[in-house]
Amino acid sequence: MANGFSGSISDFIDLSRQGAMGHILSRNRQLSGGHALSSEVQSIWDENALVLADFLQRIDVPHDATYFMLNEYDIPGHLGRCDVVMLGADAQANKQASVFELKRWLTF
Secondary structure, eight states, rough: OOOSEEEEEHHHHHHHTTTTTEEEEHHHHHTTTTTOOOHHHHHHHHHHHHHHHHHHHSSOOOOTTTTTEEEEEEEETSSSSEEEEEEEOOOOOOOOEEEOOOOSSSOO
């Protein structure tokens, strides 16, 4: 499935600090077979990436490869996409998944 980012939380945090996250997500979506993000969504992601990175640093989630993150992920069998999907396992090896829909969009 097409996505704009796939990797560890620490990779996302590092990438968000570099700036231009919206452009990176759009380019990666195209490279993985998806549609590019609009310029408006790219601009919003530039800001949201920093907010999300700050949030991820404050919560009790491992930043290493035990948690995997997908951003702007195409929902299989659907025409929509998820802003953020996090996958991982807790200390007892129970698999966990979280889906985040960011609601800072200016229009819809």
